[in-house]
Amino acid sequence: MNSLKDLKDISADYTILYVEDDKDIANTLINYLSKFFKEVVYAKNGEEGLELYKQQSFDIVISDINMPKMSGLEMAEEIKNINNEQNIIIISAYSDIQNFLTSIKIGIDGYIMKPVDYNDINNLLFKTVKKIKTIKEHKTLEIKQKELLAELSRDNNQLKQFSNVIDNISIVSKTDLKGDITYANDFFVDVSGYSKEELIGKTHSIIRHPDMSKGVYQELWESIQEGKVWEGTIKNRAKDGSIYFIHNVIIPLYDINKNIKEYMGIGFLNTKEEIERRQFKKKVMTNYMEFKKTNINAIERISSQDSELNNLKQEHEILKESLKKIETKYKKANHQIEFYEKGTKEKDTQYLKIVEIQKMNLQKISESHKKSLIKIDLLNKELAHLKEEHDLKAQQVIKLNEELNEQTNIIYDLRDTIKNIDTCQNK
Incomplete structure (x- = not known):
């Protein structure tokens, strides 16, 4: 984990474009980021953020996903078309699989879940700024x-x-x-x-x-x-x-x-x-x-510059290899999430069918009771039988609910695992 002083020391000369439609969330994060970065420019939606990006260059773009006029992912894709090396971090309140896979496809550099964990975002920003600094130093040495x-x-x-x-x-x-x-x-x-x-x-x-x-x-x-x-x-x-x-x-x-x-x-x-x-x-x-x-x-100066350039190239390759490993882990985790969500949907369907059957049975019993007052004794016996059947079905419903809860807990655990993987990598 990197300290706040480390983050402030390394990011003091860098700028951020922050895109968020929720003003309360935006104000909180802008105040926080302004403590570390040279400038934080705000846009209230993806369309406005894209226009600002065309007018001014930024070291890092941070964006929400769901926004009016243009989503964060749509804006990110447009920015990557303009500058494929632009560093973009996505912040989202939803763990939607499709959004996550789209982020990987576009080339998003980091993914943070809401509510924002400041330790997570500190580590991600430190790693991102360090990568930007390495690339800039590499280009400066080449010049x-x-x-x-x-x-x-x-x-x-x-x-x-x-x-x-x-x-x-x-x-x-x-x-x-x-x-x-x-x-x-x-x-x-x-x-x-x-x-x-x-x-x-x-x-x-x-x-x-x-x-x-x-x-x-x-x-x-x-x-x-x-x-x-x-x-x-x-x-x-x-x-x-x-x-x-x-x-x-x-x-x-x-x-x-x-x-x-x-x-x-x-x-x-x-x-x-x-x-x-x-x-x-x-x-x-x-x-x-x-x-x-x-x-x-x-000749001596060129030799020294060559040595520094080779060191930066090696560090850049290490960062690229690390990013590939993280993407592989993300893809595996996504497949597991899809599998468990599919199982959860099937259980939901079975539960709804059972509830519908019970409703129909209760309606038939009510109608039969009104029409057959004379055969009350017989109906009581039949009602007792139906009650036993209902109890059995209710137990099945309870069991299905327990299975549903187990599946839901597995999904939450898996999401925590993904979050821990990202945290470990940032360390």
Whole structure:
């Protein structure tokens, strides 16, 4: 059982359309519902309720069945045609089987008997609002995911543009975690004099100049393995033996789990022309790093949203399965009610026939008594016989009444069982 505080906390932002032709009942329930919900709009019959629904959206529709102009079930069917996902709760003073089956066919989300048990309606409203909230959160996450994907696509396009710029004005290479070259751009090939086939799979020692200290490379390697960005000037030797200097920046690249997956080196030739353009290149590098960071963050956000979306989908499936089980139980209970009501009607018919026969017998006795005063002794004996027969029939009537009462008690017990099933489910 959910507390009133739980219901108030979860339903404060939701609205209700309440349809009821009895003003006294309506005023009582409106006052009660207004304590929990943001707005409760009232309509006095199904026709008026349908018009209000067309003008304004509501989270929950609560309606009586028997009303003038348009019944609650007729209105509910029209609303479901407009919005099949609308949550509708029916309140009825009659346990009519046909109405109950029609409610299931239409797709009614809850059924409450009058007089209203506030524990029952509290639990039903809590469950309904929780379902609405789950569906809305699901849709919100889907929208956010689409926005993140669009943002990621834009960032990737811009990142690609920056990558193309860097690729055209700098020496770019990638290495795996062992230091073997996995990528070399055309500028690297032109400056080093080696072909891509000669560079791929080799380490950067292929272009290392003997004058360069091993300590520099050791410090470089330790830095990038720790996830740091290394920056410095390196003296290299081309394939033809010529010497060139590059200002190199080496960046660790991460996967979605924030593990280093490879390293990227971006180098700029240290000529006078390159020195003059260094400020521009530094700005390009800064922008490149920012976009890489944005890319990783966007991927992480999408992964988080996917996880939340999957959780909501699982919760939604559980609610759907629970609803199917309740409907199955309702159908079984309906069949039992139909069986017992049929038996009750047959007993009623037998009882009426017996009463009619007794009336006819008493009338014959009265007429015979008036016409046969002379044969009073004989008639007395015959009357005694008829009285015995009447007593026997009366006993039969009493027995039938007892059977009728038993059948009636069974029906009441069954209805209580249905009510308990619904209460247990809400728990």
